[in-house]
């Protein structure tokens with residue numbers, strides 16, 4: 096297990112909008128900040144569940160596409176270059192004898208003076224292909240995320256799914272890959288009408304209503320996929336070099352329930368300073384609850400500076416809870 100022996104002032108668990116803004120605010124308050132996010136991307140629900148939708152209730156933005164808001168948050172965050180650890184899910188949180196916290200993820204051990212939990216509904220994981228042997232091809236040529244389109248150049252790619260991500264990735268892969276086949280269990284795609292129209296005009300081969308029924312491969316990866324017609328049960332085998340699965344995401348509070356926090360209906364109870372029952376641990380955004388709590392991005396944005404300022408005064412009791420105005424800092 097890797098270990099980062101640096102002790103951060105604050106570690107933010109969850110890189111959704113609340114966590115991103117909290118990390119930015121930590122920078123503004125001159126704290127050494129780290130974010131840990133279970134997905135290989137920042138943005139939480141916005142990036143994972145509805146990147147193409149417009150949001151109409153962010154102050155100052157009459158309307159903003161969810162992914163665009165994430166991009167703006169990333170730009171704002173980059174001002175202070177916090178440590179960003181993606182693809183790591185925090186599994187345990189322990190207070191050590193010297194008062195610092197030890198956070199253990201599935202990959203690494205981290206240390207921090209304070210912790211802000213901005214974990215939304217819990218760690219997101221991609222909904223996986225439920226086929227025997229699927230897991231053995233992860234890290235080979237079975238992908239749940241695409242970080243580099245070029246790795247598919249000249250390859251025969253099978254994309255599984257019927258939503259926006261599956262259709263968008265098929266269209267983006269089409270000019271690069273040798274061939275792209277999209278398989279969806281229903282006749283109708285759930286993606287935007289415009290994207291589906293483009294898909295039908297493209298070179299992408301559309302297989303509906305089919306599901307992947309079997310993976311045939313070797314040590315190197317999947318070589319063939321058997322597709323089964325959902326209604327007729329007939330089967331077809333196609334040759335593949337890569338399989339991309341876009342079945343959406345599932346989230347679960349999971350290990351957070353075992354961290355000794357006061358939890359009510361899957362949410363962490365906090366007071367008006369965003370303090371949990373564990374001194375030095377704070378919560379903000381969708382994961383936290385208090386009398387009158389509502390789950391909105393705008394509320395997470397309000398709670399984040401409170402949580403950060405509480406953490407700041409916890410580390411340095413002489414620091415002021417009220418931060419200086421950002422307009423007077425630069």
Ligand SMILES: Cc1cc2nc3c(=O)[nH]c(=O)nc-3n(C[C@H](O)[C@H](O)[C@H](O)COP(=O)(O)OP(=O)(O)OC[C@H]3O[C@@H](n4cnc5c(N)ncnc54)[C@H](O)[C@@H]3O)c2cc1C
Pocket residue numbers: 108109110111112113114131132133134138139140141144145149150151152183184185186213214215216217218219220351379380381382390391392393395
């Ligand atoms: C379809 C849809 C439309 C919406 N529209 C609006 C809208 O118009 N306006 C509005 O205000 N709100 C809207 N919302 C709600 C809004 O998206 C949430 O309020 C917001 O995302 C909460 O932000 P957050 O940062 O608190 O949590 P999240 O966005 O849920 O982010 C939490 C992050 O923490 C990560 N995480 C969790 N546990 C761990 C762990 N143990 N280790 C590492 N990482 C972890 C998760 O993977 C996730 O990325 C909408 C939600 C949906 C689903």
